Amino acid sequence: MNILKPGNILHTNRREHHTDLYHGDELIIRRGQTFQMELELNRPFSADTDKLHLDLKTGPLPMVSKGTHVIIPLVEHLEDERWEAKIVKQTGNNIRLSINSPASAVIGLYGLSVTTSSLKGEATATHNSSKNIVMLFNPWCEEDTVFMDDEDERNEYVLNDTGRIYYGTEKQIGARTWNFGQFHEGILDACLFILEKSDMPPSGRGDPVNVVRVISAMINAQDDFGVLIGNWSGDYSDGVSPAAWSSSVEILKKYHSTNGTPVSYGQCWVFSGVTTSVLRCLGIPARSVTNFQSAHDTDVSLTTDVYFDANMEPIDYLNSDSVWNFHVWNDCWMARPDLPPGNGGWQAVDSTPQETSQGTFRCGPASVSAIRSGQVYLKHDTPFVFAEVNSDKIYWQKNLDGTFSQIYSEKKAVGHNISTKAVGSDERADITHLYKHQEGSEEERIAVETASRYGSKPDVYSVPMAEDVSVEVKMEGEGPRMGVDAKLSILVKNQSPHPRQTTLHSQVAVMYYTGVLKGTIKKEEIPVELLPNEGWLSTRG
Structure with missing residues (x-):
């Protein structure tokens, strides 16, 4: 028996599943959407006397209970949200199948086999396909949690393979063109390799929250032999300077071809560019985002703290918080059924290694809506991102008894001109309003004070200060x-x-x-x- 994918069937599937930009001749499909397959049997198939089912297997130990071994039965009528196959055309020994998949299916690389037998269970034969199937997330499917209903936004955040990443200062915003290259030959294989190399079991790949969290960890090599080594030393002589990269393609291909040897070197915009590439390649809408005057809160205080001694000299060993001219991370789009309603949509994810999250250098996905309202108790890593965009800068002076008193606070010191490439053009879009209320407004102050209650210094705002x-x-x-x-x-x-x-x-x-x-x-x-x-x-x- 042959499992056929002649040109017209392959192209039909690719076109209908918006996967026609990928290279290669694999069957690349998106979950939650019907696809076609043709089989050539060694004799004509008869539903009255024969049985047939398909098996899809992914991961090293496929299990039906984990969703990594899928048994697809033959049915007379297809129903949504389940694995099923229906014969839609039969010509001699050839049959064409229409196959459904649920919108929650595990994504990744599947091996395919077809089993035939008589109704009595005799003469059973299993045939393995020489071709694999790649299953991706589906932003075009309403039931998929990564569904995005605006076509222009889908074209930008899933299908556009080039973009702009912003840098510099809020007064002098520069832009570099970046080649995400998610459809470039070999990049899909590299992205699937990253998933396989991670410590996430294949059964976890059905949930985009899990996948994004793992990608955030795997793009940096800080603790798991991920894709990129970060370097801020100024000495890049044994690798490539972060400023020399303008594309994710070479980085991902090099990582894959060396069987997972981390690539030297990256800084925030490189980590972000590669993250955008991987997420778009896997079907999760994503964009690179730049925050100017971006705070790095090291002690989960939800404030950016500056300490002075009694003589107003900085206490260096305490001054670990910092404010970067700019910092680049990512937004990705998904529903958040694990959070209270209203927290879906854009989620912040950061692959630059700054602080650990549950023991690993990763950050997100954090609901941008939760960040805006100061609901930092909602996972994942919302406090850290909140501090980056909306922490107050608090100045402390040491008292004679060793305690510290607040002597000044700057309420507009961080989180300016949050920028991303506009949909459908190379213009810069300012999305600060998505991350924070109008600076100085009552809503913004409530968000700051709400957030601070869940930090390591909950009493920062308990005592009103003279601010005249x-x-x-x-x-x-x-x-x-x-x-x-x-x-x-x-x-x-x-x-x-x-x-x-x-x-x-x-x-x-x-x-x-x-x-x-x-x-x-x-x-x-x-x-x-x-x-x-x-x-x-x-x-x-």
């Missing part, structure tokens, strides 16, 4: 440029009806884009006396 003296720092022009002087103006204003005496501590330092300090350039202490409602302006160059 404000400090505003502005930089002339578009911000600092290489080789050009930077000019700052500092406006201190007394907004109360009473005189105020204060000391302005200013410090200018050079830092890397990750927020790591290189060195202090200038420090000043200036006593300031302000009459009621008076302002004081200082210009520094």
